[in-house]
Amino acid sequence: MPNTPLPRVRFAPSPTGFLHVGGARTALYNLLFARREKGTYILRIEDTDVERSREELTGQILSALEWLGLEHDEGPYYQSRRYDLYRAAAERLIAEGKAYRAFETPEELDLERKRAEAEGRSYRYSGTGREIPPDESDRRARAGEKFVVRLRMPAETIVVDDLIRGRVEFPAEALDDFVLVRSDERPLYHFTVCVDDADMRITHVLRGDDHLANTPKHVALFRALGAEVPAFAHLGMILGTDRKKLSKRYGAAAVEEWREQGIFPEALVNFLALLGWSPGEDREILSREEMEREFSLDRIGASPSVFDPEKLLWVNAQYMARMPAEELLRRAEPHAPSGLPEKEAALAAVELHRTRARTAIEMGRALSLYAADPEEYDPDGLRKHVRPETAPEIERLIAAFEKVESWTAHDLDAALRQLAAEMKVSASRLIHPVRLALTGVTVGAPLFDVVALLGKETALRRLKKFVAKIRETK
């Protein structure tokens, strides 16, 4: 047996106030990879940016992940509680000569930068700090002089063997000695990430493409830290319909937003899984178990993908079509604006509307039609289906319905058609206004199922209300 250690992966969001769908996908891929490889999936919160990070914002990310069912095996770890680790690592790197103190003031650096710009050169740090002898550096630090800690970058091309992109080379000239710790002693992003990844023995880093260009820095850092360099897999970005990076103001970027729109978590997960990964066959609807079984890095595409809300809605509808009625009812309940009818009717209504609704919101709304009489009627519907004869016709229908012995769709259908025949009008001349009377709208489930479901009392009451209403408007 080769002793390749089991993979350890992590998702490391910074708490920005909402979980971005791109982040959700990254979390999902990490989780699927860990499951598939029998590894460990770790959650780590990158909350060192104290001004922007508040506990509440972290809570939102956590609850969005939980809602999606993306449960971590380890963590969450909070970077804000690990400052000692970063400080120790910085001191060690300095002691080993792998990093050094640089004493330039921000003003001096600014000047250098401006000079470079004026001369049309691209700016790189001069590297003056490199030359300061260790004892002098220590002395100046002890004397209270302000400094930043910079990494001594090797003068060699850094090669990243990305699992998705293949071999990517970064020439040494492109990289300068970047800052690890600021002059106020706060460790910077690239530094904390690597210290943590090393400390947590992360073996595979799956993350967004936007970090590819940072990877050579990380590789250099891992080496300096004496840690094994993890494998990298950079995922393509998720774009908006405008082909721009999906942003908050685009509206669809936040997982929480889709939750509010009545999208099911497993549908969003399914949709996101397919945004960049494919199981290889023409399958669109996959359970978590199937994904966990079949996920593999070499079936991930390198190109960015556009987030298409229409397709998400379709995936959601697929889940709606398959979900047990009880479950669907439970999930639609919070979205029913005027409550639900009693249990049995509600379950029947769910069956009637599951192919007609695409979200929990739409389902909730549909179910509420059975719970409360319509407060208003669709104006277009009134114009289209109400004629002077309508009121008396419906009154005759009420009378006919009164006499129906078993209140079933079948018998109600027969009763209406018989009446229509007697009146020498088409059945649809009654059907349309009746739907409007019962539901307030012109579209919906098959009418006689609706009438049956409503029950005699309710149906007749609504018909009478409707007649009164159109009489008074006239």
Place this chain on the structure above:
RNA sequence: GGCCCCAUCGUCUAGUGGUUAGGACACGGCUCUUUCAAGGCCGCGGCACGGGUUCGAGUCCCGUUGGGGCCA
């Protein structure tokens, strides 16, 4: 500006040198039908461009264009 990544229908994608370039969403039509859906059937629609390599390129290489990212 420098460095890096990406490129198959409008969108998500299958495709790993020889395919009538497949599927899904969306769109259009037909069907079913009291409406709206769902379903079924049919259709529209794609290898960004230019050079190579090869008997043969969507597939490999180079460039162009376009999009994106990182650093400043």
